[in-house]
Amino acid sequence: MTMDGTQKTPMKRSELQMARSMCWHCQSEITGEYFCEQCVKVQPLSKEMDYFTCLGLPRLLNIDLGALEAKFYELSRTFHPDFYQRKTESEQSISLGNSAMLNTAYRTLKDPIQRAEYLLRLEAGSAKDIRTSPPADLFEEILTLQEDLEAYRSASDQNPAAVARLRDKLTTDRELLEQRQREMDRRLFELFTRWDALHSRQSRTDPASPDFQKDATAVLKEMREILSNRTYLRNIVNDLTATTA
Amino acid sequence: MTRIVGIDLGTTNSLIAYMDGQTPRVIAGRNERGMVSSVVAMTDNGLIVGDPAKEHLVRNPERTIYSVKRFMGKSLEDVSEELTYFPYKLQEQGGVIRIQIGDKTYSPPQISAMILRELKRRAEEHLGEDITKAVITVPAYFNDSQRQATKDAGLIAGLDVLRIINEPTAASLAYGLQKKTQGTIAVYDLGGGTFDISILKLKDGIFEVLATNGNTYLGGDDFDRTLVNLLLNEIREQHGCSLDQYPDQMQALRLEAERAKIRLSDEQKTMVVLELPSGHGVFRRQITRDQLEGLTTALVEQTLGPCRLALKDAGLQPAQIDEVVLVGGSTRMPLVRRRVQDLFGKVPHSELNPDEVVALGAAVQADILSGGTQDMLLLDVTPLSLGIETMGGVVSPLIRRNTTIPASAKEMFTTYVDGQTSVDIHILQGERELAQDNRSLARFQLKVPPLPAGVPRIEVMFLIDANGILHVTARDVRTGLTQSVEVKPSYGLSDEEVERMIGESFKFAAEDLKARQIIEARTEAEAIIKATEKALELGGHLIDSAETTAIKTALAELQAARAGDEHRGIRARIADLEKATHHLAEVLMDTSLKEALQNKKLSELT
Structure with missing residues (x-):
């Protein structure tokens, strides 16, 4: 671990969770997790807190969904506006804000794709050079498909055989694309595991070492590529499904 | 601690309930009936609300208002197709329907407030104390305007509406309390005017809504209309008499059709008898359950699409639903039960009174808010996507449908022209791509300091609270100053109007x-x-x-x-x-x- 402070030591959650270390109400120092120990008022969650921290999880991609849900339910019971109805307006407003953030955090982490996209955003600092435009070959393919789709849509009924041929071709294309989607997803989950392995190794490998940085950036870069290609693919597959249905 | 009551403000009937220890109870009136007909008659002797007002439907059709819930949060254009069915005159003012009675007009929240006041009075009489706080239920698929209109109705009736909750989720609370169920349930709620489907996960006292869908324009009223239309035609053909000329006869026919429909839930055939205007004799006709089902099949089918969409949004197959719960009087129809059973592949539950279960659930929620019940928590969702209009009239979504509430989203705004001092923002609700195809919720103007184009940075926070109602705040990122946002609702009463109506009430x-x-x-x-x-x-x-x-x-x-x-x-x-x-x-x-x-x-x- 470096001593210059650039690398974040894993802090205790309670230190991160509070918007400030002083209670908004009685100004005493916060030592409790979500409530001031002096005046028992609920404290606002820090706007800078990331969703993993919010839900008590390490910043990894394969997560225990059961544990995630249990933590979400527990925190819902802590923050939900239903339980602040008889409290002051300030406390109600904090409860509302905390609940909204908690709900966003849970929704984001529950879904693997959103989870990965969120992680990429968090790690953006260490992966600035990641390209976001689709690769030229995929782009070409999609353009061709869109032309076929257009032809199918504007095809007249006068030539039913041609329409049927076009339809068959589009169906085959769609099936091939769906196959590719599945391959992409498989690769994405491999990368999840690689990312997680890299980070559980963190204690042994120096995270600031060039090797670690190179590996981590490579994983992030490939994930971003897959995620962006996946979106293009999903849109065209949806189009194909809707048109040929 | 002030008591909070639970109210089911229904299209056809309304109920009020409270928590008696650990048990929610509906408060019955002197007539022993738990339900109050959602009918308001403006007679020469003043207002009559509830069951006694029902007889005025025929006697005094132009001055007796029913099914007002269909007009809540709506514009005249929204209801243009059904105008012919209502005997009273409707106008529009400021995006809000006004019902004309004599030389006065009333907004739907005012009429609803009259029903709420009757319920309030009933509870005060029964409990012997002032009632000022309530939880009111609305269809899950109600949009922001309809929810706001319901809240306004409460205010006008002198009630502090602490929470608006969704009818199917309220029903699940009452159901869960009684059955201690765990697992995934589907609540199919077909009432007098609205349809909702909600899929929930029940676990350790948490009632988490996974998805909801529905149609706020589909219910028992529409079933009655199919029968009314059939009878109207037959009366015209057989007796040479067009009943649509007679508002009182139309109401008598509507009520007779409703009664026949209800009887056909228990019987295979029934007789409709209607005395026609003088000189035209008496109309008699036997109707069988099969005939009614033939007339209403298409309507029942219309409820299945939303069910499938809700399942899809919840990421579930019908077989993964552990229990199906029926709510609302219209679920007594055997046809509805059969179709629901076919879709989910299991016999739906109906042991709780489908008329009372929503009010009972509202009482449970009221008890949660007042600090009584602490082990149950409802996590509901917003039924419709929320977005803003962008360049070219396209909607940019901010909060997707079926997002757990409270939910928030932030959006950064800037200017396109040097020295521009305001940015117009148009908020919409709905699932369509184009702004014009969605429901306009509100418009507001952001104030921006005059600076070169692109320099100002105003962060707008859209927050949907636990009632499903939107709040907007804005913050200048450069100065850190927040600015109040004056949101003008597209289809709602202004604060001043609500104030005035409270006075009139x-x-x-x-x-x-x-x-x-x-x-x-x-x-x-x-x-x-x-x-x-x-x-x-x-x-x-x-x-x-x-x-x-x-x-x-x-x-x-x-x-x-x-x-x-x-x-x-x-x-x-x-x-x-x-x-x-x-x-x-x-x-x-x-x-x-x-x-x-x-x-x-x-x-x-x-």
Whole structure:
């Protein structure tokens, strides 16, 4: 671990969770997790807190969904506006804000794709050079498909055989694309595991070492590529499904 | 601690419930009925609300309002297709429907407030305390305007609406409380005017809504209309009589169709009988359950699409639903039950009274808010996507449908022109791509300091609270200053209008009281008239003719007063008659009837 402070030591959650270390109400120092120990008022969650921290999880991609849900339910019971109805307006407003953030955090982490996209955003600092435009070959393919789709849509009924041929071709294309989607997803989950392995190794490998940085950036870069290609693919597959249905 | 009641403000019937210890209970009126008909009659003697107003539907169709829930948060254009079905005149002002009665107009929240006030009064009488706080239920698929209109109705009725909750989720609370169910349930709620489907996960006291869908324009009213239309045509063909010319006859036909529909849930065939305007005779027709089902199949089918969409949004197959719960009076129809059973592949539950379960759930939620029940928590969702209009009239979504509420989203805004001082923002709700195809919720103007284009950075926070109602705040990122956002609702009352209506409602309350006093005096008069007639029959021979004449005179005077509008006059004549029959009552008691009548007043002798 470096001593210059650039690398974040894993802090205790309670230190991160509070918007400030002083209670908004009685100004005493916060030592409790979500409530001031002096005046028992609920404290606002820090706007800078990331969703993993919010839900008590390490910043990894394969997560225990059961544990995630249990933590979400527990925190819902802590923050939900239903339980602040008889409290002051300030406390109600904090409860509302905390609940909204908690709900966003849970929704984001529950879904693997959103989870990965969120992680990429968090790690953006260490992966600035990641390209976001689709690769030229995929782009070409999609353009061709869109032309076929257009032809199918504007095809007249006068030539039913041609329409049927076009339809068959589009169906085959769609099936091939769906196959590719599945391959992409498989690769994405491999990368999840690689990312997680890299980070559980963190204690042994120096995270600031060039090797670690190179590996981590490579994983992030490939994930971003897959995620962006996946979106293009999903849109065209949806189009194909809707048109040929 | 102030008590919070739970209210089901329904299209056809409304109910009020409270938590009696650990048990939610519906408060019944003097007639022992838990339901109050959602009907308001504006008579010459003032307001009549609930069941007594129902008879005015036929007697006084232009001044008697029913199914007002269909107009909540709506513009005239929204309801243009069904205008012909309603006997009263509708206008629009400021994006809000106004119902014209005589030379006055009323907004739907004002009419709803009259129903709420009746429920409030009922609870106050039963519980012997002032009721000022309530949880009110709405269809899950209600949009922001419809929810806001419901909240306004509460305000106008003198109720602090602490929470708006969704009807199917309220039902799940009542259901979960009783059954201690764990797992995934589907609540199919088909009421008088609206349809909802909600899929929930119940686990350790958490009621998490996974997805919801519905149609706020589909319910029992629409089933009745298919039957009404069939009968209208037949009456025209067979009797040469167009009933649509007669608002009173139309109401009589509508009510008869509704009753026939209800009977057909238990019987295979039923008879519709309707007396036609003079000279046209009487219309009689037998209707079978099969015929009704033929008429309504398409409507029932319309509920299945939303069910499938909700399942898809929840990421579930029908087989993964552990239990299906039926809510709403329309689920009593065997056709509805069959189709729901086919879709989910299991027999739906209906052991809880489908009319009461929503109000009971509202009482449970009220108890949670007042700090009573602490082990149950409802996590509901927003039914419709929320977005803003961007360049080219396209909607940019901010909060997707089926997002757990409270939910928030932030959006950064800047300027396109140097020195621009404001940015117009248009908020929409719905699932379509183009702004024009969605529901316009509100517009507002962001104030921006005059700076070169692109320099100002205003962060706008859109927050949907636990009621499903939107709040907007804005912050200048450069200065950190927040600015208040004046949101103008596209289809809602302004704060000033609501204020004014609260003031007016006190006036209605006075009229309301007057009408109620008359009704009560009349009811009492009827009882004593009957009792006197019976007493004369039993003991007329025991008194002299002068006394008999005096009693008959007093009786006639009370009958005359009863037809009038003065409750004090009726009360005075009741007292007179009681005085005139005092001796007769004594004589009766002295005879062989003495034993049976001991310690009883004459009025109880019925």
